[in-house]
Amino acid sequence: AMSLNVIIINQETIQTAHENSLPDLWRRAQDDEKLSMILISPEQLKSKAYETALGNPLFYSRIYAISVDEVHLLLTWGKSFRQPFRQIGLARSRLPDDTVFLSMTATMRGGQALHTICRFLGLKAGEYHLIRQSNQRHDIQLIFREISSPISGRSFPELDWILNEKRTTIIYWC
Numbered sequence: 001a002m003s004l005n006v007i008i009i010n011q012e013t014i015q016t017a018h019e020n021s022l023p024d025l026w027r028r029a030q031d032d033e034k035l036s037m038i039l040i041s042p043e044q045l046k047s048k049a050y051e052t053a054l055g056n057p058l059f060y061s062r063i064y065a066i067s068v069d070e071v072h073l074l075l076t077w078g079k080s081f082r083q084p085f086r087q088i089g090l091a092r093s094r095l096p097d098d099t100v101f102l103s104m105t106a107t108m109r110g111g112q113a114l115h116t117i118c119r120f121l122g123l124k125a126g127e128y129h130l131i132r133q134s135n136q137r138h139d140i141q142l143i144f145r146e147i148s149s150p151i152s153g154r155s156f157p158e159l160d161w162i163l164n165e166k167r168t169t170i171i172y173w174c
Contacts, residue, residue, distance in 0.1 A: 010041035
């Protein structure tokens, strides 16, 4: 809808491109000036192809931002499950100084957890903006009602109050 030209580079997409004799994804990332966004897995941060891309002056000059979703996973996944997560801070330090850095999480705790993540990413106090917002959805209501109409019936007058609202509603029938 926003006409973004995106390429996704991870082990699966590289393998698929290779198996289908498609052009090299990293080569495309370097050469295609129409790309709006490159989404890569943390594992790619240690790849030779990523190193080559960073050495390409045109590619390097087009880097605008680095974004990490679910940044709280650096704490747990970075220790054992997906150690390449530990490369994100190093990758950030190798990008142009004016590169925007954005990390997101809906469940990050403050205190030691936040300080550890900041240290991981090379962020010092006063060098970043922390925006906290609740992940609670105030526009969603959970309402439990007992329905006495038989499930095999064709009429459910207990639901009239919903149907008269003329709003999108999801009903879970248990």
